[in-house]
Amino acid sequence: MDRRLAAIYDAENRWGRDDDYFLAAVGETPAARVLDLGCGTGRLTLALAAVGHTVTGVDPHRAALDAARAKPGADRIAWIEGTSRVLPDAAYDVAVLVSHVAQEIQAEDDWTRTLADLRRALVPGGRLVFDSRDPAARRWERWNPTDSRRRLALPDGTVVAAWTELTEVRDGLVSFVHHYVLPDGDELRGQGTLRFRTEAELRAALAGAGFTVERIHGGWAGEPVGESSDGELVVVARAGT
Template structure:
């Protein structure tokens, strides 16, 4: 699969991720789903700096945080309570090798959209199914392409005060829209150095996602609105079929 973006793989940028992202109310949805389905073992694919993984572990759940970006996991491991989570460096195929299998697999934020090729996406869905117990649950979100969220992504150069009062400048530019792919570049200028990260996301239509899930033995049980971005995203809740 493709290498993780610099925003997650560069230690200097990974260390700033939580500060830049700020409010993570989007994770409330996944915490609620874990409780709703009675999950005891959860695999968080693309866990990043571990915000959800740690939150679920605080509830007493057995959590596996899986991410291909070592720098992001290094940030996660430094957080309070990190020892309660099993951190795994790798993509979804690494999750498929975990034992025993999970009650719930989650992919939060933009994780489902970073798989821009059909090959990577289908490999990921196969791995998700492989690490779920029969009847286990899969929850993830994806942006509605018709909303054209990328039109609101550009950010003019904006001054920030990082933790410790360190000054920085953030900017973001959408560099290409070639649907279903959208590419954007984020830059943080810190101590006179520009730290850049180029990201590409794939915007899949609902019917295409439902078809792909079905092909991998994952039955869509519910498709919900994302409370933190009403009418902009879809949260899929699917269940593994068969033995």
């Protein structure tokens, strides 16, 4: 991740209803040992530590972790550069993957391994909480230069013009490019591909990894799947004992 993109990411991804949901869900286990896998620049990671949890943030992108480490309160958190492979055994009461990090794991073999690593890293009965966009909502249809156009204000006063360009939809994978134009005309691009998994696919993968699904919501207010404009699959699962 380009360091400039890390700053833009923070401007575009401010605290929202999804963060409120995850903070409350983790809070169901007071003073928990929490893993934030794919923690990015640490928005939720820092908030979890601020309310008294013992938090570890893991991410494969050094620039994102550098941005996280520079924020107030970062010294309360153990920051680790890496993937689920680096996780210790039975070390966490709760694990979270937020901001659709689960969809960044494209290959099914990698997804299976990640869930197995998370099962190993959680104590028996520990909880896994994550979000994944519901493919039935077809949110990618809004990822075009007209519907996605937005302006982002950075902390230094810079205003960035942004939009998203959909490039391919195939076999459950959706590819796109985020365009960010700085005031001097310089353009940064962030490319990505997300895996859209159905509720049935998520349930099957979790069961195969030794998790029991406790609930899946369709939105941040706890709506049933398919009954919220949020278009989410918000999963709470428990590691087998």
